[in-house]
Amino acid sequence: xxxxxxxxxxxxxxxxxxxxxxALLKRIADSIERPVRPVRPLPPSWLLTAGAVLICAGVxxxxxxxxxxxxxxxxxxxxxxxxxxxxxxxxxxAGSEFVHAMIPGSRRRLSSGALLITATAILAGVLAILFRxxxxxxxxxxxIACLATGFAHAVPAxxxxxxxxxxxxxxxxxxxxxxxxxxxxxxxxxxxxxxCPNFQAAHVLVWHLAIVPLSAGAGALLARALxxxxxxxxxxxx
Amino acid sequence: MQPDxxxxxxxxxxxxxxFAAATALVECATPQLHRFFLAQLGSRAxxxxxxxxxxxxxxxxxxxxxxxxxxxxxxxAIARHIRVDHxxxxxxxxxxxxxxxARAKGTFADSGxxxxxxxxxxxxxxxxxxxxxxxxxxxxxxxxxxxxxxxTSSSVGSxxxxxxxxxxxxxxxxxxxxxxxxxxxxxxxxxxx
Numbered sequence: 001x002x003x004x005x006x007x008x009x010x011x012x013x014x015x016x017x018x019x020x021x022x023a024l025l026k027r028i029a030d031s032i033e034r035p036v037r038p039v040r041p042l043p044p045s046w047l048l049t050a051g052a053v054l055i056c057a058g059v060x061x062x063x064x065x066x067x068x069x070x071x072x073x074x075x076x077x078x079x080x081x082x083x084x085x086x087x088x089x090x091x092x093x094a095g096s097e098f099v100h101a102m103i104p105g106s107r108r109r110l111s112s113g114a115l116l117i118t119a120t121a122i123l124a125g126v127l128a129i130l131f132r133x134x135x136x137x138x139x140x141x142x143x144i145a146c147l148a149t150g151f152a153h154a155v156p157a158x159x160x161x162x163x164x165x166x167x168x169x170x171x172x173x174x175x176x177x178x179x180x181x182x183x184x185x186x187x188x189x190x191x192x193x194x195x196c197p198n199f200q201a202a203h204v205l206v207w208h209l210a211i212v213p214l215s216a217g218a219g220a221l222l223a224r225a226l227x228x229x230x231x232x233x234x235x236x237x238x
Numbered sequence: 239m240q241p242d243x244x245x246x247x248x249x250x251x252x253x254x255x256x257f258a259a260a261t262a263l264v265e266c267a268t269p270q271l272h273r274f275f276l277a278q279l280g281s282r283a284x285x286x287x288x289x290x291x292x293x294x295x296x297x298x299x300x301x302x303x304x305x306x307x308x309x310x311x312x313x314x315a316i317a318r319h320i321r322v323d324h325x326x327x328x329x330x331x332x333x334x335x336x337x338x339x340a341r342a343k344g345t346f347a348d349s350g351x352x353x354x355x356x357x358x359x360x361x362x363x364x365x366x367x368x369x370x371x372x373x374x375x376x377x378x379x380x381x382x383x384x385x386x387x388x389x390t391s392s393s394v395g396s397x398x399x400x401x402x403x404x405x406x407x408x409x410x411x412x413x414x415x416x417x418x419x420x421x422x423x424x425x426x427x428x429x430x431x
Binding site for chain 1: 252253254255256257260261264265268269272273277286289290293294297299300301302303304305307308311312313314315316318319322326357358361373374377378384387388389391392393396405408409412
């Protein structure tokens with residue numbers, strides 16, 4: 001059986017549109033409140049993405065300004081260029097994906113899961129190339145402090161981005177939460193790269209990088225919890 | 239969908255507060271959404287329920303449609319969200335069994351529609367929910383790859399991949415059900431399919 005024949009078969013098997021009960025159409029039309037209030041459509045995606053990027057940059061810079069730019073000052077020009085170029089590429093991509101996750105019917109280039117994997121893999125590659133000190137002194141104590149600091153910056157960045165998109169509507173809460181979390185996580189990594197002067201490969205690759213999946217996971221869980229608590233819409237079966 | 243429906247224009251006027259445009263949009267898009275729910279759920283009562291819920295949600299989030307963007311994927315994305323919510327509720331309350339029972343008893347208003355939905359369900363049974371949804375949107379609703387990608391929040395490549403996998407499974411299913419010969423005979427005789 002060829003493809004057009006299969007298409008014919010599928011169309012023939014599908015329920016016919018038929019005529020809808022006019023009473024149903026009337027009920028639906030009546031359920032629309034009158035007068036219909038004019039609404040302001042959401043701003044263009046690029047503007048919302050720019051807002052999300054500014055939030056991330058602002059949180060990372062404010063955090064590093066408060067804690068000190070020790071990491072940035074210790075890096076050479078090549079390290080600075082590579083790390084911050086990678087972040088400058090990934091944050092707008094994550095911001096754009098988050099914006100699209102909050103607008104129904106948007107064109108998406110990456111799923112939130114793919115975004116998380118790609119962002120983590122790119123950052124891991126860049127950090128593995130740059131940091132070749134394989135000592136592991138104070139691995140847990142210094143690492144947990146960095147993880148907590150990075151996460152403490154990822155949370156406000158993710159929440160502020162969510163606040164920016166508060167008029168949006170996530171058709172998939174988990175996906176939107178994951179994207180917001182990944183975006184916040186990138187802000188947390190940015191803050192740590194500016195601040196943390198510990199350049200041991202294991203420290204950077206484990207504890208700095210862990211902020212992205214940790215924050216994305218927290219975002220997905222939070223969004224899922226909020227989604228399941230949302231009150232059910234009233235149904236008016238007539 | 240009625241041929242004279244310009245969904246983009248109606249949506250723009252709806253956003254500006256035009257009630258007539260809102261009712262026209264309801265009249266234009268409801269049959270297609272109803273068919274989507276019917277193909278997914280099988281039960282006419284549930285399809286109508288979800289349809290009403292979808293329109294309530296559409297009204298609430300109408301500001302999320304941006305002028306210049308296609309309306310149909312936006313409507314479908316919301317309808318899909320409502321359907322997923324419904325599945326979750328059904329799974330939580332254990333009402334799925336009752337739903338299936340009701341379906342088996344025949345909750346369709348006319349038996350022809352029940353037969354059709356039943357046929358489609360049998361045909362699509364081996365597909366995963368994602369593949370099934372893609373096939374329904376592409377082949378039953380007649381949407382383009384781009385529109386399906388937007389409605390399902392995925393990339394065009396992912397939709398193509400799902401459609402390809404689904405066709406492979408469908409081919410096996412059809413030959414197993416012995417439908418291929420019947421369909422070929424119908425096509426050759428020129429009779430209604």
